[in-house]
Amino acid sequence: MAQGVMVIAEQREGEIRKVSFEVVSEGKRLAEKLGQKITAVLIGSNVKDKAASLGHYGADKVIVADDPRLKHYTAGAYVSLVADMVKANEPAVLIMGASVQGKDFAGRLAARLGVGMAQDCTAFELEGGNLVATRPVYAGKAYAKVTFSDNRPHIATARPNVMAMNQPDTSKSAEIVDAAVNLDDAAIKTKVVDVIKDAGGRVDLTEADKIVSGGRGMKGPEGYKVLEDLADALGASVGASRSAVDAGWRPHADQVGQTGKVVSPNLYIACGISGAIQHLAGMSTSKVIVAINKDPEAPIFQRADYGVVDDLFKVVPALTEAIKKLG
Ligand SMILES: Cc1cc2nc3c(=O)[nH]c(=O)nc-3n(C[C@H](O)[C@H](O)[C@H](O)COP(=O)(O)OP(=O)(O)OC[C@H]3O[C@@H](n4cnc5c(N)ncnc54)[C@H](O)[C@@H]3O)c2cc1C
Incomplete structure (x- = not known):
């Protein structure tokens, strides 16, 4: 019978990403609510020395797949490895961070295993041992609670920076186990x-813990200097x-929102930033939202915790100076 929680930890250049510690927490x-164990999976190259840190956040066991071919995420290699681990360990619930990698990985893994999956969740509960995931819908205007079919594991990704991260406790240790990396090179269809x-x-x-974001009101690429400061x-x-991105003022990697x-x-x-619904879809779960806009009717003020109605080119430099004075 399926039992326990499996968490996929994500690393980049050998460093475990913050969202992985949130998901382990x-x-x-x-796992505690289920009265069962949590197993973390760490995949990469030369990452074994990082496995212990997952124990500090609560993992009971860490399965490490360490191989030069696993240095970068590729769906072919990672999905095939984790599918084998799932078959061997039969977890009831499997979660990972809703990063670009995690979203790709979770969808492909669920398809491979023929199980249900929920993306970009902001909360998890258990009802009768079944995972119930909360996820924003309609561009963040509403939240849906989703349940899963009987097939296990129930797979979900967690939105970064939303789930509380445990304080690391270095006195806690996890059992660290090496996974056999039986990879068919032909199954690896992509190479980074x-x-x-x-x-x-x-x-x-x-x-990011703090974000300063600019929109059309920045007037041009040079306007971002005040935001950079x-x-x-x-x-x-x-x-x-x-x-701002469509105008070519900032790279697409900086775009916040639905797309x-x-x-x-x-x-x-x-x-x-006026606060169009497609922009709000990307940032409405921020803990504290501050809006600086010269139009008091801008919709962003309906979502903001604090608002300043004025010219941003006056307000932002003054804010920067005030923050610098605070040291
Ligand atoms: C399918 C689809 C997907 C989309 N995806 C996204 C997405 O991912 N992210 C996204 O952001 N948008 C997205 N959009 C676009 C979205 O609908 C809005 O057009 C866009 O967010 C508006 O950007 P903005 O707020 O920078 O510009 P505007 O709506 O033009 O707002 C500019 C604001 O700047 C203020 N302003 C101007 N000068 C100053 C000044 N000197 N000081 C202070 N305030 C000033 C104005 O009062 C105004 O409120 C999408 C649209 C569609 C149809």
């Missing part, structure tokens, strides 16, 4: 030849609306 809470890093050196928007003072990442990235930082400062 949430997986631990679910190069990873081109974002030159900005800021934290990826999906994992504020982001530097705050230690924030910089986002953009689709209008961009879904973000959930502790602080989201929207500057010169």
